[in-house]
Amino acid sequence: KQEVTQIPAALSVPEGENLVLNCSFTDSAIYNLQWFRQDPGKGLTSLLLIQSSQREQTSGRLNASLDKSSGRSTLYIAASQPGDSATYLCAVANSGYALNFGKGTSLLVTP
C-alpha cells in the first residue's frame, strides 16, 4: 500500500521567505502527484499536478518537483505571504483514479 509522508508537520516563517515543503512516497510506480491547499474549515484546492513523466510544474510563485526514483516531491513557495498560511497536502495516484494523501504540512507565514 502506498504510504505518503510529509515533513515537516508544521512550519512557521516570516513573510518574504522562500520555503520548501517535502513529500515522500514508498511506491515509485505512480501515475501522478498533486499538491493541494486546505484552509481551516474548508475543502481542498488543487494547486499543481505533475504527471509521472514530468519533472516539475510551476504556477505563479509555486513550483513543484518530482523525483520518482527517490520517491520524493517538493513544493517550493517563493516570497511567502501571510495569505499563503494554510495546510498543504501531497497526494499520489498509483492507478490514475484515486489519490493517497499525506497528512499535510501546516504553514504559518507571519507578517
Added chain:
Amino acid sequence: DAGVIQSPRHEVTEMGQEVTLRCKPISGHDYLFWYRQTMMRGLELLIYFNNNVPIDDSGMPEDRFSAKMPNASFSTLKIQPSEPRDSAVYFCASSLRVSGANVLTFGAGSRLTVL
C-alpha cells in the same frame, strides 16, 4: 458552476443514530469520491464511483457504512448505527478525467460529531 455541494455542513448526533451525508457533484464530472479526514489518520479514501457505479469500496471501514449514487447528480454516504469513532470531516470530491489524470474538486466537507 457552484462546485461540489455537500450537506449538512455540520451534524451532531448520538451514538446509535443513523447519519446520512449528501453530495451533489459538478455537472459533467464522471468520477465521485468520498473521503474521511481525521487528525490521526489524515485523509482516507472510503469509496469512489465512475459513471454512478461503485468501483472500489475497499476503504469503507465497516458494514455500518454504505454509499449510493442513484444518478449522476447525487450521492449519499450513510452510517448506521453511528459510533463516536466515526466523528470526522467527510469530503466528497468529483472529477473529470483529463489527459489521463483525475483533477479532483472537493466540497467544503461535512463535519460529523457522534456523542
